[in-house]
Amino acid sequence: MPSRRPLVISLVVGVVHAAGLLAVALHLGYAVGPTEYSLLGAGWRYGGLVVVATLPVWLALRYRLAAPLVVLVVTTGYVLGMELTPPGPTFRDVAELERLAEPTGITVVEDGLYIVRYMVNASVWTVGFLFLGLVEYVVRSTWHVLPAVGRTVPELPIPASRRRAAAVATTGGVLHAAAMVWFAARLGVTVSGGWEWALYLFGAAGMWVLAAVPLYLLVRHRLVAPATLLTLFVLLDARAEFTASVEGPHALYFGGWFLYLGILLVAGGVEYSLRRVEIYRRFESRL
Structure with missing residues (x-):
């Protein structure tokens, strides 16, 4: 084509x-x-x-x-x-x-x-779809039991070099931060005491870290769990807005991003640990 x-x-x-x-x-x-x-x-x-x-x-x-x-x-x-x-x-x-x-x-x-x-909210959905595509690309480039991708990206070999992985993580972090800061502003996420600027600065930095870390682990070390969970968080966050509930999750996602980062790191640690046991190695060899 x-x-x-x-x-x-x-x-x-x-x-x-x-x-x-x-x-x-x-x-x-x-x-x-x-x-x-x-x-x-x-x-x-x-x-x-x-x-x-x-x-x-x-x-x-x-x-x-x-x-x-x-x-x-x-x-x-x-x-x-x-x-x-x-x-x-x-x-x-x-x-x-x-x-x-x-x-x-x-x-x-x-x-x-x-x-x-x-x-x-289409921009948030778009970021989620992009991350989901990257996760599938890495999985199908690594697990040979699955059909290979239609074509590889020459600029993104898996596993990627440190420099290339850092570039992917930085770009993904910026896209995630931009979409989520805009999302928070549109939903009116605020804090009492006139410290909104601090909240948005803290949230923007956190949104970058929250995406950059799992994306780096994905393309550099082929750790799939953190990036998969990140993608799930993004898509569920966007979906929750359909109901426009006062209990929507974005305020927690934006202000309490370190909690989500902890979940991603735990998931990555579990996946890394499983890789080191013989059962996982045998399973991976069949893939």
């Missing part, structure tokens, strides 16, 4: 993905038309829906990586299913909920907004 063809096909699928979700959202009565946003806002939202589908499709066509595409299909199917099956979205004026005499003009949507939340 020519080098440009996978990208073109992926972009077409991404545009169709975005157009389909937006068409359903408009049909349901959501205010997601171009006139509702600034040029930058529309580009961020619509472009996010394109990119979040383009990346998994491109990874599937270019490298035969299946996991990101499967999760994309499941996620998009879940979003459409929740929107189009009963009870479906219900639009109610705040006056009805508060039992006020006069309508307020402020509308609350119940049992809906899945497409809207998927759209505005």
Whole structure:
């Protein structure tokens, strides 16, 4: 397949993905038309829906990586299913909920907004899909019982050199930190006492470390468990926003990142220990 063809096909699928979700959202009565946003806002939202589908499709066509595409299909199917099956979205004026005499003009949507939340959080989903693709790439490059990837990345041999692994970890950490800082700001994560700047500085540094460490262990030492758990944390964090609960996990993920880092390090230590016992070596030799 020519080098440009996978990208073109992926972009077409991404545009169709975005157009389909937006068409359903408009049909349901959501205010997601171009006139509702600034040029930058529309580009961020619509472009996010394109990119979040383009990346998994491109990874599937270019490298035969299946996991990101499967999760994309499941996620998009879940979003459409929740929107189009009963009870479906219900639009109610705040006056009805508060039992006020006069309508307020402020509308609350119940049992809906899945497409809207998927759209505005597309950057977080994209980071999760990217990490998932990297995990699958390393696993299928290491465990010979699994089908090999469609093609290898010349710049990323597995195991990677220290310099290359550091570059991957740094880049992944920056992407993770940028997405999660934006996510925290959008959700209004804050702290009392006027120390928000310290919270976001602490959180940004932590988000970088939280991604950089497991990604380095993945591509340098082929430790799969930490990066797999990191990817799971990212995807579950994004999924939790569909319900918009006050008990959403992102505040803990952002402010208490060191707890998650501890879990990742423990998982990596367990995997490393298993590698050193004879049972694991025999199992690995069969892979």
